Amino acid sequence: MTTxxxxxxxxxxxxxxxxxxxxxxxxxxxxxxxxxxxxxxxRFWPLSRGLKPKQLLPLGGGDESLLRATVRRVxxxxxxxxxxxxxxxxxxxxxxxxxPELPPENVLAEPTGRNTAPCVGWAAATVARRDxxxxxxVLAADHFIRDEAEYLAVVRRAVHVAxxxxxxxxxxxxxxxxxxxxxxxLGDALSEGVFRARRFVEKPDRTRAEEFLIAGNxxxxxxxxxxxxxxxxxxxxxxxxxxxxxxxxxxxxxKRGEETAAVARSYASLPSISIDTGVMERAEQVAVVPGDFxxxxxxxxxxxxxxxxxxxxxxxxxxxxxxxxxxxxxxxAPHGKVVALVGVTDLVVVDTADALLxxxxxxxxxxxxxxxxLRARGSLDKL
Amino acid sequence: MTTxxxxxxxxxxxxxxxxxxxxxxxxxxxxxxxxxxxxxxxRFWPLSRGLKPKQLLPLGGGDESLLRATVRRVxxxxxxxxxxxxxxxxxxxxxxxxxPELPPENVLAEPTGRNTAPCVGWAAATVARRDxxxxxxVLAADHFIRDEAEYLAVVRRAVHVAxxxxxxxxxxxxxxxxxxxxxxxLGDALSEGVFRARRFVEKPDRTRAEEFLIAGNxxxxxxxxxxxxxxxxxxxxxxxxxxxxxxxxxxxxxKRGEETAAVARSYASLPSISIDTGVMERAEQVAVVPGDFxxxxxxxxxxxxxxxxxxxxxxxxxxxxxxxxxxxxxxxAPHGKVVALVGVTDLVVVDTADALLxxxxxxxxxxxxxxxxLRARGSLDKL
Numbered sequence: 001m002t003t004x005x006x007x008x009x010x011x012x013x014x015x016x017x018x019x020x021x022x023x024x025x026x027x028x029x030x031x032x033x034x035x036x037x038x039x040x041x042x043r044f045w046p047l048s049r050g051l052k053p054k055q056l057l058p059l060g061g062g063d064e065s066l067l068r069a070t071v072r073r074v075x076x077x078x079x080x081x082x083x084x085x086x087x088x089x090x091x092x093x094x095x096x097x098x099x100p101e102l103p104p105e106n107v108l109a110e111p112t113g114r115n116t117a118p119c120v121g122w123a124a125a126t127v128a129r130r131d132x133x134x135x136x137x138v139l140a141a142d143h144f145i146r147d148e149a150e151y152l153a154v155v156r157r158a159v160h161v162a163x164x165x166x167x168x169x170x171x172x173x174x175x176x177x178x179x180x181x182x183x184x185x186l187g188d189a190l191s192e193g194v195f196r197a198r199r200f201v202e203k204p205d206r207t208r209a210e211e212f213l214i215a216g217n218x219x220x221x222x223x224x225x226x227x228x229x230x231x232x233x234x235x236x237x238x239x240x241x242x243x244x245x246x247x248x249x250x251x252x253x254x255k256r257g258e259e260t261a262a263v264a265r266s267y268a269s270l271p272s273i274s275i276d277t278g279v280m281e282r283a284e285q286v287a288v289v290p291g292d293f294x295x296x297x298x299x300x301x302x303x304x305x306x307x308x309x310x311x312x313x314x315x316x317x318x319x320x321x322x323x324x325x326x327x328x329x330x331x332x333a334p335h336g337k338v339v340a341l342v343g344v345t346d347l348v349v350v351d352t353a354d355a356l357l358x359x360x361x362x363x364x365x366x367x368x369x370x371x372x373x374l375r376a377r378g379s380l381d382k383l
Numbered sequence: 384m385t386t387x388x389x390x391x392x393x394x395x396x397x398x399x400x401x402x403x404x405x406x407x408x409x410x411x412x413x414x415x416x417x418x419x420x421x422x423x424x425x426r427f428w429p430l431s432r433g434l435k436p437k438q439l440l441p442l443g444g445g446d447e448s449l450l451r452a453t454v455r456r457v458x459x460x461x462x463x464x465x466x467x468x469x470x471x472x473x474x475x476x477x478x479x480x481x482x483p484e485l486p487p488e489n490v491l492a493e494p495t496g497r498n499t500a501p502c503v504g505w506a507a508a509t510v511a512r513r514d515x516x517x518x519x520x521v522l523a524a525d526h527f528i529r530d531e532a533e534y535l536a537v538v539r540r541a542v543h544v545a546x547x548x549x550x551x552x553x554x555x556x557x558x559x560x561x562x563x564x565x566x567x568x569l570g571d572a573l574s575e576g577v578f579r580a581r582r583f584v585e586k587p588d589r590t591r592a593e594e595f596l597i598a599g600n601x602x603x604x605x606x607x608x609x610x611x612x613x614x615x616x617x618x619x620x621x622x623x624x625x626x627x628x629x630x631x632x633x634x635x636x637x638k639r640g641e642e643t644a645a646v647a648r649s650y651a652s653l654p655s656i657s658i659d660t661g662v663m664e665r666a667e668q669v670a671v672v673p674g675d676f677x678x679x680x681x682x683x684x685x686x687x688x689x690x691x692x693x694x695x696x697x698x699x700x701x702x703x704x705x706x707x708x709x710x711x712x713x714x715x716a717p718h719g720k721v722v723a724l725v726g727v728t729d730l731v732v733v734d735t736a737d738a739l740l741x742x743x744x745x746x747x748x749x750x751x752x753x754x755x756x757l758r759a760r761g762s763l764d765k766l
Contacts (some may be wrong), residue, residue, distance in 0.1 A: 046723070322756045324749060333739055338765045340429070340753040342742035344730070351739050356716055358732055358741060359725035366707060370723040373705045382721045 029163040029228070030134045033078040034123040035070055037087040037095060037141035038113050042371045042383070043300050043364070046355030047332060049383065053091065055141035056098055059304045066298065067098055067141045073148050074137060074155060082134075084108060084126060085141070086119045111267045117278040118243055118270040120225070121236050122263075125247040128229040129254065135162045136232065138225040138275070144307050146294025154193075154291040155226075161194055162226035166287040167235065167280060169197065170226075171219025172295045177209035180299070182221040182276065184288055197286040200276065219290055223297075225275060226289075232279065239282045246270045301348045301364040305330035317341070330361060355382055412546040412611070413517045416461040417506040418453055420470040420478060420524035421496050425754045425766070426683050426747070429738030430715060432766065436474065438524035439481055442687045449681060450481055450524045456531050457520060457538060465517075467491060467509060468524070469502045494650045500661040501626055501653040503608070504619050505646075508630040511612040512637065518545045519615065521608040521658070527690050529677025537576075537674040538609075544577050545609035549670040550618065550663060552580065553609075554602025555678045560592035563682070565604040565659065567671055580669040583659065602673055606680075608658065609672075615662065622665045629653045683747040684731045688713040700724065713744060738765055 037055050048054045055067040064072070071083055080101040087095050089109040096104055108122055120138055127134045137155060145151045154170060162168045171184045180203060187198035200221065204212060212218035227235075237244040246266055253262035271278070280286055296303055305328075308316035314328035315321070321331060321339040333339050333351040341347075348364060350357040359366065374382050420438050431437045438450040447455070454466055463484040470478050472492040479490060491505055503521055510517045520538060528534045537553060545551045554567045563586060570581035583604065587595060595601035610618075620627040629649055636645035654661070663669055679686055688711075691699035697711035698704070704714060704722040716722050716734040724730075731747060733740040742749065757765050 046721070320762075322753050324752050324756075325746075331739075336737065338429070338738045338757065338762065340738070340740045340742075340757075342740070342749045342753060343746040344741055344743065347727070347741065349739070349741055351734060354719065355721045355723070356714075356732070356734050356739075357723045357725070358727055358730065359723075360727065363708075363726040366725045369707050370705050370725060373707075374721065374723075379703075379721065 029159065030082060030131055031074070031077045031159050032123075032127045032131075032134050032136050032229075033071065033074050033083045034120065034127075034136050034138045035067065035083065035085045035141045036116060036119055036138065037067055037085050037091065038110060038119065039142060043367055044304070045367050045371050045383070046352050046357050047350055052094070053142075054298065056091075056094055059142075059298050059307065060144045061307045061309050065098055066144065067095070069145075070139055070141050070143065071099060073145060073151060074139070076152065077155065077159070078137070081106070084123050086110060086123055087141075088113065111264050114267065114270050114272040116223075116275040117236070117240060117273045118246070118267065120232065120275045120279075121240070121243050121247050121270075122250065124227075124229045124232045124236070125250060128233055129251065132228070132230040133163075134229050135159050136225075136227055136229055138223075138227075140223050140297070142298055143222075144294075144296040144298050144303075146296075148293070150293040151291065154289055154293060157193055158224075158226040158289045161190075161287050161289065162228060162231075165228065165231055166285070167231065167283050168226040168287045168289060169280060170222045170224040170291045171288045172222045173290060173292050174209075174213050174218065174220055177206060177213045178220065179203060179206055179209050181297075183212055183218045184221050186217040186219065186288060186290075190287060193289060195288045195290070197288045200281045219288065220295075221276065222291065222295060223276070224291075225280065235279050235283055240271060240273070240278050242271050243278075301330065301350070301367070302361055304332075305348065305361055315341070328361070412542065413465060413514055414457070414460045414542050415506075415510045415514075415517050415519050415612075416454065416457050416466045417503065417510075417519050417521045418450065418466065418468045418524045419499060419502055419521065420450055420468050420474070421493060421502065422525060426750055427687070428750050428754050428766070429735050429740050430733055435477070436525075437681065439474075439477055442525075442681050442690065443527045444690045444692050448481055449527065450478070452528075453522055453524050453526065454482060456528060456534060457522070459535065460538065460542070461520070464489070467506050469493060469506055470524075471496060494647050497650065497653050497655040499658045500619070500623060500656045501629070501650065503615065503658045503662075504623070504626050504630050504653075505633065507610075507612045507615045507619070508633060511616055512634065515611070515613040516546075517612050518542050519608075519610055519612055521606075521610075523606050523680070525681055526605075527677075527679040527681050527686075529679075531676070533676040534674065537672055537676060540576055541607075541609040541672045544573075544670050544672065545611060545614075548611065548614055549668070550614065550666050551609040551670045551672060552663060553605045553607040553674045554671045555605045556673060556675050557592075557596050557601065557603050560589060560596045561603065562586060562589055562592050564680075566595055566601045567604050569600040569602065569671060569673075573670060576672060578671045578673070580671045583664045602671065603678075604659065605674065605678060606659075607674075608663065618662050618666055623654060623656065623661050625654050626661075684713065684733070684750070685744055685747040687715075688731065688744055698724070711744070 044054050056065050058065050084106050085095050086108045089111055092107050092109040095107050158168045183201040185198040187196035189195055250259050250262050253259045305316055310316045315323050317331040318339055324342045326341045327345045329347045331339050331349045346361050348359050348361050427437050439448050441448050467489050468478050469491045472494055475490050475492040541551045566584040568581040570579035572578050633642050633645050636642045688699055693699045698706050700714040701722055707725045709724045710728045712730045714722050714732045729744050731742050731744050
């Protein structure tokens with residue numbers, strides 16, 4: 001974080017001028033879920049495809065897609081009209097089909113991916129037009145949460161802190177020396193379950209990751225953020241003026257009912273940078289709410305296996321599968337297809353209408369090699 | 384074999400009275416292929432099903448079904464109008480679709496399976512109405528032959544011997560101490576490549592099978608038989624009079640154009656016995672023509688793997704499959720489906736529209752356990 005002061009963040013009690021047409025009961029802020037649902041997820045080939053990425057798949061152990069679960073988990077706080085989904089134009093229809101209760105205009109369709117800062121900025125500008133003091137809960141569409149009650153308690157705490165003007169991030173207590181995530185170092189406690197962030201740490205090597213795990217005051221950066229629309233927009237104006245300029249153009253266009261055209265014209269020229277790097281790491285004050293609720297970013301078939309419900313032999317297979325002398329296999333197959341496994345262990349088997357993958361679970365990372373091979377031979381219709 | 388004499392067999396030079404309407408050039412007999420295509424083949428689940436049994440599948444390494452290959456191999460000797468297929472009524476349409484060049488009346492559809500003696504008897508009666516001295520080549524629809532030229536030479540030899548009035552069987556020189564087949568012990572040579580059968584031997588135990596392999600004069604009973612229609616009908620009359628009586632009724636009905644109704648009425652009451660046990664083993668004189676032409680009865684997925692063409696790593700997979708660190712796998716998947724294998728060896732993977740099987744090749748015999756499990760739970764639509 002920089003040491004420059006930031007009025008919009010430090011003045012936590014100031015209520016900005018609002019043009020909101022919504023009524024407000026007492027000091028309870030309106031929460032807007034901003035669900036980032038733009039990813040592709042080649043690690044889940046052949047299930048994840050251009051038009052069926054990871055977040056639209058039921059990888060959390062039941063029949064519910066990860067995206068729907070994301071929206072459902074905060075439904076007590078966030079009604080459908082305050083759920084915004086940011087995704088690619090190619091996924092707009094699939095997202096609306098998955099969440100038919102959403103007003104169609106709540107799907108913000110990016111003509112091209114520009115990392116998360118433009119995505120969050122556009123959502124914040126959209127919320128601010130309605131409700132500048134509305135609190136954004138920025139959530140990833142492809143995460144799994146085991147303890148949903150604890151998760152909701154953490155969300156309420158983060159919302160409360162964000163309503164006071166803080167930029168808030170949720171940190172996950174690490175359970176292994178993971179080298180694939182960024183970390184947050186905790187500073188002083190601000191209140192019960194809320195800390196000042198001392199610093200953001202890039203993905204560490206194995207040795208440092210082990211040190212972090214032992215130290216106890218390093219948390220995984222979950223990518224969940226909470227802030228008021230006006231607060232994050234002020235931070236964007238300060239740290240990412242080019243993005244702020246673009247967002248201002250969208251505000252002007254929106255008043256004329258021409259926002260979609262403006263986005264189509266200029267979104268690709270917005271700076272491609274993450275909200276972490278572009279805003280959170282540069283802000284001198286960020287609050288951290290630790291969240292110990294059984295989080296997973298569902299990063300590979302291995303994770304999907306771990307999350308899935310299993311039989312006594314550790315097989316995560318369709319309920320009507322036939323298994324003979326089998327242990328710890330993961331099978332994803334369409335409904336109605338009878339799956340029979342004989343004498344195999346620790347396999348991942350994924351069967352779709354036009355692709356079939358078989359591999360040991362420990363080779364899950366090598367799905368990338370398959371995707372690369374298909375791309376190299378030009379089989380783009382299989383990707 | 385019994386020691387009773389049998390006129391129809393020993394009088395090899397006698398030509399029976401014939402009512403044949405076909406012309407005969409010189410002494411060259413007309414050959415009728417009688418292809419037994421009634422089996423189910425649960426060992427090939429999930430590919431083999433009620434309406435798609437083994438013989439209709441391309442298990443010989445190419446795209447050709449085993450049934451079509453059976454007919455093609457003898458096409459030089461047997462034109463389509465002399466090919467008879469005996470199968471179940473449920474498979475009649477599928478057989479005609481596979482062999483559209485056949486006259487539809489050449490498919491003899493059994494209302495119920497009664498083993499091979501009624502099947503051969505009905506075919507012999509059908510041939511005898513046209514051509515009593517016609518030679519039947521009784522062939523299984525689900526065998527694989529590697530050396531087709533040698534096979535055809537053996538067939539011509541067997542036809543020649545059968546035309547002389549012998550009951551002829553083709554014996555396969557064993558390549559392993561197989562306990563799953565019956566054997567023939569060879570006796571004296573009758574002519575070049577033709578022997579008298581000393582006796583039929585039931586499926587031996589391992590020790591005896593090893594003795595047979597070493598002895599050198601024991602051949603596998605392939606289930607291919609050659610005999611004149613009149614000769615085998617005379618043998619049936621002698622050894623299986625109840626069957627002969629039923630066949631005589633069909634002859635009467637056929638003259639009135641009512642054979643199908645007669646078969647539907649009484650086929651189930653014919654004696655259920657194999658042509659081996661019911662006729663060949665009881666006849667005192669049987670000729671054996673050894674056939675060393677790379678025969679396989681395609682008995683399991685293991686055999687199918689052995690017959691299939693393979694890549695350098697021994698994988699028998701679709702030509703557009705992606706394999707990463709894989710050896711000796713067998714994959715059967717529909718056309719157009721991309722198959723990706725990563726880090727697996729010696730697996731059998733069979734993917735169909737509504738079923739998926741994964742197992743090590745050495746467990747191929749346990750497919751039966753899967754079929755039993757599905758039957759036990761009442762999933763008959765998957766069988």
